[in-house]
Amino acid sequence: MADLSTMKNVSFPIPSYEEWKEEVEKSLKGKPIEKLHSMTYEQLQLKPIYTSQDLQSLELEQYPGFPSYVRGTEPNEYIGKPWAVSQELFASSPKEWNEIVKHDLARGQTEIHLVLDRLGFSVTSLEDVETMFSGIPLERYSIRVDAGVCSLPFVALFVAYLQKQSLSLHHVRGTIGMDPLSALAVNGELSISLSTLYDVMADATKWAKEQMPHIKTIIVHGEPYHNGGANAVQELAFSFAAAVEYINECLTRGLTVDEVAERMSFSFAIGADFFMEIAKLRAARAMWSNIVQAFGGNESSQKISLHARTSYFTKTVYDPYVNMLRASAEAFAAIVGGANSLHVSPFDEAIRPADEFSRRIARNTQLILLEEAHIGKVIDPAGGSYYVETLTAQIAEQAWKLFQQIEATGGMTKALQAGVVQAEIEKIAKLREQNVKTRKERIIGTNVYANLAEPKPDIQSVSSPKDESCGGETMERNGNWVDSAIAFVHRRATARGIDAALAMTGSSVAISPIRQWRLSEPFEQLRQAAERHLETHGKRPTVHLINLGAIAHHKARADFMTGFFEAGGFAVMKNDGYMSTDEAIKGALEGDGTHYIICGTDESYPEAVPAIAKALKGANPPRNVYVAGKQPPETETAFVEAGVDGFIHIGSNCYETLVAFMKEMGVALDGAES
Incomplete structure (x- = not known):
C-alpha cells in the first residue's frame, strides 16, 4: 500500500495530441x-x-465588463444582477391579463413582458391600460413591451396612465420598443411609411431620454430570420444590419449614436445547437461593440442589451412534452451565453395559448437554472473553453462578413427589397427541410419515435384581434409625435386616432416576406392527413410487414420500418416471423393489405423475395411490394424484375416515401376528403 508522501508526488500523465490522435485512428x-x-x-x-x-x-478577453464584452458587459454579471425572468404573457381580455401578471409575478417572474401582436386582445384605450396595470407595482418590476411596427399608440396610452396615477416616469424601467423592419420581413408590407416610422422612432428616443431615461425604445429582433430557417451567422448579420439602419436614420434626425445605441435592445431566438447558441450570444456582444465603436460611441453604448427566447422554430405539435426538454436545453444555452433576460416558451406554444400549467413549467425552468443549478454564481462559464472560444470567433468573423455584404447593397431595407436576405435564408431553410425529410436531422416524437397513441392535438392560434372599427377623432401632430399622442389620449381619445394619423402619411415598401415555419411541419402535415383519413375511413393508412425468420433475423429492419412509417401516422401491421416462403406468402395474402415490406436478412432475400413478389403481384388485386434494406445493384435489378416496387433503407427520403405511399392509398394530403 502506497504511503501518503508517495501519493502526494504522483501526478496524472498528460498525453500529447499525437498520442490521442493515434488512439482515435486505431x-x-x-x-x-x-x-x-x-x-x-x-x-x-x-x-x-x-x-x-x-x-x-x-x-481572448481575460475578464468580463471590458470591450469587446465577449465575456459579458458587466464585471460581475449574474452575481451582481441575475437575468430577468421575462415570460411573455397573453390573455383574452385586459382583466384576465392583469390577473395572470399578478399571479406569475408572485411566483418568480421578474419582468412584465407583453407582445402586442400576440397579446390576445387589442389595447385601444386608456381604460384598457388602467385595467391591465391596476394594482401592479411598476416601480418594482421592469417592463418589456414588444410593440411591433410602431410603439407610439401604446407609449401614449401607457404614459397617460402613469401620469393619471401620479407615478414617476423616471421610476419606470425596461423596454417599450418598435421594430418596423422585423414586421416588414415577416408580413411583406407595412401600412405606414418607413420614413414616418423612423420619425416616430427618433421622437420616441428623444422623448424617452428626457422623460423616461430608463426605458429603451427600439427592439431589434433576430427571430424572424431564425424562424425562417436562418443559421446563427445570418441571424446576427441581418439583425445588426437592421440596427445600423436604425442608427443611421436616427442620426439624420438629430440624435447622437450614444442616445440611440443605449436605447436599443436585441432579441434573439435560441435554437437546438447548444454550443452554437452560446457562441452566438457571445459573438453578438463583440459585434455590437465593434459597430458602436465604429460610429464613435462610448463604452456604455457598446454594451448590448440581450433578450433571448427559446426557439419557436424547434417546437413540435406532436409529443409536446418533449418541448419541455428542448426548451430547458435552449434556456441553459441562453444563460451560459449571457442573456440579460429570457423567455422560455411553454411546451404547448405550437398548439394553443399557454395555460397556468404550461406557464408554470416554463417559468420554473428558469428558476431551477437560477436557484438550483446555480448557473448565476459563475461568470461566463463557457469562457476559456477551446471549443466555445473558437466557435465564438468563427461566428463573429463570418457574421461580420455577411453584415458588410448587406451594408454594401445599401442597407437592410434595400437588401430586403432586392430579395437578398430572403434568398440567403431560403438556401439554409431548404437544406434544413431536406435534412428533416431524410431524417438526418432528427425530431424526437415527430420524424423519429412517433407516438401514435397520443391524443390528437387541438390546435388553436394565438393572436391579437385587429381593431377594424372606424370613426372617432384623428390625432393632429403638433411638434413631437410622442407629445402629440399623449395629449391626444388625455382627451379620452383612443389608439385608433393615433393609428389613423400615422396611416395618413402613406404606405410603405412591399417585399417578399420571409417564410415563417417550424422544422417539424412537414411530418406534422402527414400525421394530420393520416388522422383525417382515420376519421373519414375508420382506419389509418396501413403497411404490412412480411418478417422473415426468427426475431433476431428480422427485428432490426422491422423496427426501422415501424419507426419510418409511424412518423407519417401509418399503422404498421407486424408478425412474429414466417419460417418459410410459402408461409410468408399465405400470411401476406390473408392480411388483405395493399402495401407490403419484406424484412429479413440479406442472406434470406435471394430465395424469398422473388417468390413473394411474384405471388403478391399475381394476386387479385396485385399488392405493392417493397424490400427493407439497400441491396447491391445486381440484386436490386433481379428483385425489380420479379415485381419488387422499391427499396426502403436509411438513405431513403422518409418524407417523400410516405407522401408517395399516401397518394397510392388515396390519402388526402391537402385536407380534402379522398
Missing part, C-alpha cells in the same frame, strides 16, 4: 481522423477535439 480502423469532422449550417467545420493550439491566433 478505433477508426485506419480511417483518417477527418472522418470525425462535421459541417454546420453556418458552413463551419467542427473538429472532434479542440486544444490550446486553436486559441493561439485569438485575442
Whole structure:
C-alpha cells in the first residue's frame, strides 16, 4: 500500500495530441481522423477535439465588463444582477391579463413582458391600460413591451396612465420598443411609411431620454430570420444590419449614436445547437461593440442589451412534452451565453395559448437554472473553453462578413427589397427541410419515435384581434409625435386616432416576406392527413410487414420500418416471423393489405423475395411490394424484375416515401376528403 508522501508526488500523465490522435485512428480502423469532422449550417467545420493550439491566433478577453464584452458587459454579471425572468404573457381580455401578471409575478417572474401582436386582445384605450396595470407595482418590476411596427399608440396610452396615477416616469424601467423592419420581413408590407416610422422612432428616443431615461425604445429582433430557417451567422448579420439602419436614420434626425445605441435592445431566438447558441450570444456582444465603436460611441453604448427566447422554430405539435426538454436545453444555452433576460416558451406554444400549467413549467425552468443549478454564481462559464472560444470567433468573423455584404447593397431595407436576405435564408431553410425529410436531422416524437397513441392535438392560434372599427377623432401632430399622442389620449381619445394619423402619411415598401415555419411541419402535415383519413375511413393508412425468420433475423429492419412509417401516422401491421416462403406468402395474402415490406436478412432475400413478389403481384388485386434494406445493384435489378416496387433503407427520403405511399392509398394530403 502506497504511503501518503508517495501519493502526494504522483501526478496524472498528460498525453500529447499525437498520442490521442493515434488512439482515435486505431478505433477508426485506419480511417483518417477527418472522418470525425462535421459541417454546420453556418458552413463551419467542427473538429472532434479542440486544444490550446486553436486559441493561439485569438485575442481572448481575460475578464468580463471590458470591450469587446465577449465575456459579458458587466464585471460581475449574474452575481451582481441575475437575468430577468421575462415570460411573455397573453390573455383574452385586459382583466384576465392583469390577473395572470399578478399571479406569475408572485411566483418568480421578474419582468412584465407583453407582445402586442400576440397579446390576445387589442389595447385601444386608456381604460384598457388602467385595467391591465391596476394594482401592479411598476416601480418594482421592469417592463418589456414588444410593440411591433410602431410603439407610439401604446407609449401614449401607457404614459397617460402613469401620469393619471401620479407615478414617476423616471421610476419606470425596461423596454417599450418598435421594430418596423422585423414586421416588414415577416408580413411583406407595412401600412405606414418607413420614413414616418423612423420619425416616430427618433421622437420616441428623444422623448424617452428626457422623460423616461430608463426605458429603451427600439427592439431589434433576430427571430424572424431564425424562424425562417436562418443559421446563427445570418441571424446576427441581418439583425445588426437592421440596427445600423436604425442608427443611421436616427442620426439624420438629430440624435447622437450614444442616445440611440443605449436605447436599443436585441432579441434573439435560441435554437437546438447548444454550443452554437452560446457562441452566438457571445459573438453578438463583440459585434455590437465593434459597430458602436465604429460610429464613435462610448463604452456604455457598446454594451448590448440581450433578450433571448427559446426557439419557436424547434417546437413540435406532436409529443409536446418533449418541448419541455428542448426548451430547458435552449434556456441553459441562453444563460451560459449571457442573456440579460429570457423567455422560455411553454411546451404547448405550437398548439394553443399557454395555460397556468404550461406557464408554470416554463417559468420554473428558469428558476431551477437560477436557484438550483446555480448557473448565476459563475461568470461566463463557457469562457476559456477551446471549443466555445473558437466557435465564438468563427461566428463573429463570418457574421461580420455577411453584415458588410448587406451594408454594401445599401442597407437592410434595400437588401430586403432586392430579395437578398430572403434568398440567403431560403438556401439554409431548404437544406434544413431536406435534412428533416431524410431524417438526418432528427425530431424526437415527430420524424423519429412517433407516438401514435397520443391524443390528437387541438390546435388553436394565438393572436391579437385587429381593431377594424372606424370613426372617432384623428390625432393632429403638433411638434413631437410622442407629445402629440399623449395629449391626444388625455382627451379620452383612443389608439385608433393615433393609428389613423400615422396611416395618413402613406404606405410603405412591399417585399417578399420571409417564410415563417417550424422544422417539424412537414411530418406534422402527414400525421394530420393520416388522422383525417382515420376519421373519414375508420382506419389509418396501413403497411404490412412480411418478417422473415426468427426475431433476431428480422427485428432490426422491422423496427426501422415501424419507426419510418409511424412518423407519417401509418399503422404498421407486424408478425412474429414466417419460417418459410410459402408461409410468408399465405400470411401476406390473408392480411388483405395493399402495401407490403419484406424484412429479413440479406442472406434470406435471394430465395424469398422473388417468390413473394411474384405471388403478391399475381394476386387479385396485385399488392405493392417493397424490400427493407439497400441491396447491391445486381440484386436490386433481379428483385425489380420479379415485381419488387422499391427499396426502403436509411438513405431513403422518409418524407417523400410516405407522401408517395399516401397518394397510392388515396390519402388526402391537402385536407380534402379522398
